[in-house]
Amino acid sequence: MKEIAIYGAGGLGREVAAMIDNINHKTPTWKFIGFFDDCVKAGTAVSHFGPVLGGQDTLNSWPSPLSIVVCIGNPRTLQKIVDGIDNDKLDFPNLLSPDFVVEDSETFVMGKGNIVKSNCRFTCNATVGDFNIINGSVGFGHNVTIGNCNVFMPGTRISGETEIGNRNLFGSMSFVKQCLRIGNDITLSPLSPLLTRPKDGHTYMGNPAKILKF
Numbered sequence: 001m002k003e004i005a006i007y008g009a010g011g012l013g014r015e016v017a018a019m020i021d022n023i024n025h026k027t028p029t030w031k032f033i034g035f036f037d038d039c040v041k042a043g044t045a046v047s048h049f050g051p052v053l054g055g056q057d058t059l060n061s062w063p064s065p066l067s068i069v070v071c072i073g074n075p076r077t078l079q080k081i082v083d084g085i086d087n088d089k090l091d092f093p094n095l096l097s098p099d100f101v102v103e104d105s106e107t108f109v110m111g112k113g114n115i116v117k118s119n120c121r122f123t124c125n126a127t128v129g130d131f132n133i134i135n136g137s138v139g140f141g142h143n144v145t146i147g148n149c150n151v152f153m154p155g156t157r158i159s160g161e162t163e164i165g166n167r168n169l170f171g172s173m174s175f176v177k178q179c180l181r182i183g184n185d186i187t188l189s190p191l192s193p194l195l196t197r198p199k200d201g202h203t204y205m206g207n208p209a210k211i212l213k214f
Contacts, residue, residue, distance in 0.1 A: 001031040003064075004093075005053065007081060008071035009037040009046045012133070016071045016115060017049040019097055026098050030067070060087045067093050069115060070131060075167035076185070079149040082113070082131050092131070102126075111148075123160075141178065153190070165200075174209075 004020065006013045013035055020030050035046050038055035045051055053059075059068070068090050072078040092113035100116045102108045104124035111130035119137040122128075126140055129148040138152045141160030148166045152158075156170045159178035168182055171190035176182070186198050189205035189212070198204055203212040 001028055002067055003033050004030040004067040004069065005033050005036060005059075006069050006071050007036045007056075007059065007085075009035040009040045009044070009052050010071070010073075012073050013037075013071040014047055014049065015117070016069055016095065017046070019095065019117060023095075023098060033066075036068075056081070056084055059085060059090070062087055062089060065089050065091070067091050068113075069093070069095050070113060071115065071133070073133065073151055075149050075151050075169050078131060078133070078151070079167055082149065129166075147184075 006016055017032060020032050023029055032050060034050035034053045036054060036056065036059045037052050040052045042052050042054045066089065070078060070081055072081055094110055094112060094114045096116045097118045099118050101121040103122065107125040108122060110128040113131040114128060116134045117136045120134050122140045123142045125143045128146045131149045132146055133151045135152055136154040138156045140158045143161045144158055146164045150164060150166065150168045152170045153172040155173040157175045159176055161179045162176055163181045165182060165184040167184055168186045170188045171192065173191045174188045175193040177195045180194065180197055182198055183200040185201045187203040188194055188209060189203065192205050192209040193207055194204060195208040204210060205212045
């Protein structure tokens, strides 16, 4: 089995460690060795899963081949962490829940480093970039295009022919109308339906979702 570790020792990291266990119960694939985190002291036990092995400096000097899953729920921080990893001994697999459904695998394209948790579904003609986190029970319609480092919280619904850029955060149970183009650095609050094209770098909230002014 190939050695794997998680960057991020918080709640999402523990959830993904449990998913790795679930994958191994069905098909022995991974040898989980622990976590990396710059905010948790090396040697700290993370529940029953394993210890923190160090931070990004330790990871960048890791001497042997290792698969890494980056479990950071903030899209901009996720991008920063990914950009700071430069060890050529590391690889970034797509970690997919065993019950993940792609209805048309012939027209499905996915990059690297993506996490897809339980009860998620793509229909047809979908393209997914790198390092996206797709949490539980997220659904995507046809002809969806997704960039990099986006985070989809549980229950998100993305309608067909939607184009999504980079570093966007979709809150739990949020909804995106069909045929919208979403750029970069958007936050869509939980339970909010997005019905019009948003502006980059803004937070949207309400029914329908509108720019949240501070």
